[in-house]
Amino acid sequence: RINSIPMAPPDKILGLTEQFNADKNDNKTNLTVGIYKDNWGQVTTMPSVARAQAMLDQSFEMNTDLSYLPIKGCPDFRENVLRFLYRESCPQGVELLNQERISFVQTLSGTGALAVASKFLSLFMSHTVWFPNPSWPNHANVFQINGFKNINHYTYYKDGQLDVDGWISDLEKAAKSTNDSFPPCIVLHACCHNPTGLDPTLEQWKRIMDKIHELKMIPIIDMAYQGLDTGDVYKDAYLLRLSLDESRYQWSNGLFLCQSFAKNMGLYGERVGSLSVVTSRGAEEKRSVDSQLKKIVRGMYSSPPGYGSRVANIVLSNPHLKNLWFQDVENIAKRLQSVKAKMAERLNWDSLQDPTRQHGMFLYTGLNASEVNTLREDSSIYLVQDGRLSLSGLNDSNIDYVCDALRKLEK
Numbered sequence: 001r002i003n004s005i006p007m008a009p010p011d012k013i014l015g016l017t018e019q020f021n022a023d024k025n026d027n028k029t030n031l032t033v034g035i036y037k038d039n040w041g042q043v044t045t046m047p048s049v050a051r052a053q054a055m056l057d058q059s060f061e062m063n064t065d066l067s068y069l070p071i072k073g074c075p076d077f078r079e080n081v082l083r084f085l086y087r088e089s090c091p092q093g094v095e096l097l098n099q100e101r102i103s104f105v106q107t108l109s110g111t112g113a114l115a116v117a118s119k120f121l122s123l124f125m126s127h128t129v130w131f132p133n134p135s136w137p138n139h140a141n142v143f144q145i146n147g148f149k150n151i152n153h154y155t156y157y158k159d160g161q162l163d164v165d166g167w168i169s170d171l172e173k174a175a176k177s178t179n180d181s182f183p184p185c186i187v188l189h190a191c192c193h194n195p196t197g198l199d200p201t202l203e204q205w206k207r208i209m210d211k212i213h214e215l216k217m218i219p220i221i222d223m224a225y226q227g228l229d230t231g232d233v234y235k236d237a238y239l240l241r242l243s244l245d246e247s248r249y250q251w252s253n254g255l256f257l258c259q260s261f262a263k264n265m266g267l268y269g270e271r272v273g274s275l276s277v278v279t280s281r282g283a284e285e286k287r288s289v290d291s292q293l294k295k296i297v298r299g300m301y302s303s304p305p306g307y308g309s310r311v312a313n314i315v316l317s318n319p320h321l322k323n324l325w326f327q328d329v330e331n332i333a334k335r336l337q338s339v340k341a342k343m344a345e346r347l348n349w350d351s352l353q354d355p356t357r358q359h360g361m362f363l364y365t366g367l368n369a370s371e372v373n374t375l376r377e378d379s380s381i382y383l384v385q386d387g388r389l390s391l392s393g394l395n396d397s398n399i400d401y402v403c404d405a406l407r408k409l410e411k
């Protein structure tokens with residue numbers, strides 16, 4: 001009955017912004033949400049994306065097309081994203097495209113891709129999922145809401161370091177202790193692990209993927225930060241390239257890629273991304289998966305929004321804008337790296353906490369909940385409770401203030 005519905009816990013990240021907005025301190029600093037801000041504290045549209053928007057708006061004046069997109073999304077977007085992911089980011093994907101083994105839907109950004117994937121998997125293939133500990137807090141929520149019964153976390157981070165041995169041994173132990181006939185899924189952060197910023201090396205990934213393959217788990221690659229690590233969107237797709245090396249791995253239950261343009265095109269609110277399912281055999285398997293994905297999308301939200309995917313499509317299909325986009329992504333990655341270097345200069349943190357070891361938008365500070373509270377209460381500096389700090393919220397005018405407050409905590 002409606003009067004017996006329990007209160008859901010508040011969102012761990014977005015709730016803090018509400019508190020920040022109400023804070024009256026002139027020096028207040030919001031380092032919570034993963035939205036890229038420039039050195040002037042502004043969220044701006046990337047030049048490549050702004051130009052694509054201008055082109056689109058011009059053509060809209062002539063012919064305003066606000067009709068529905070197809071269930072699976074904009075056909076041009078689909079062609080261009082498939083080319084971007086499976087020809088350019090991962091050249092061996094060409095073979096998979098030729099064999100018609102990639103089922104693809106445009107989604108409501110990365111979260112939407114995870115939602116459609118988890119719904120599909122829970123309906124047909126699996127009810128157990130493994131996430132890294134820690135992970136983006138919404139992962140477990142999305143999978144639980146979409147029908148997963150068993151939500152587990154594998155060891156990822158221990159004493160300030162990545163713990164690959166612990167990770168592999170958790171998977172082995174779980175495999176030994178289950179008699180479930182459905183294969184378990186495993187979610188892998190493609191790069192810029194959120195929140196720790198620690199990514200396995202390629203050699204470590206090989207060990208990990210070998211084990212996942214041996215245990216017949218279903219890999220779900222979550223690629224939300226492609227380009228924000230090295231500044232090169234193609235380089236950052238190394239996990240996809242390794243996973244799709246068919247001389248090494250055959251994923252008998254498919255491989256799932258959840259991809260987002262929220263961060264690397266700054267299209268956050270437009271909700272632009274994709275889900276692709278790489279099937280194990282030819283076109284027939286893909287057609288069945290296609291049909292079920294369409295049915296799920298139709299039942300969830302009918303069809304994806306149009307505007308943002310049209311913008312992304314222009315960036316991806318116009319060679320001049322695409323080059324400009326590469327530059328934009330590189331500039332973002334460089335600024336994130338320079339903020340880390342500036343923090344490292346100002347803080348005398350030991351090598352484990354050294355900001356320059358960490359990849360991507362966030363710094364996992366190692367601060368505990370009470371230190372995070374002290375920062376907020378004494379200095380109006382807002383971090384996520386687990387000590388994650390969003391780096392681009394720092395700039396020339398506030399970095400000293402924040403680093404001073406961090407140093408005070410050490411005393």
Ligand code: PMP
Binds near residue numbers: 034112194222
């Ligand atoms: N996965 C991870 C690991 C993330 O950090 C995020 C964004 N914070 C997402 C997926 C989804 O982002 P979006 O839905 O905005 O693309």
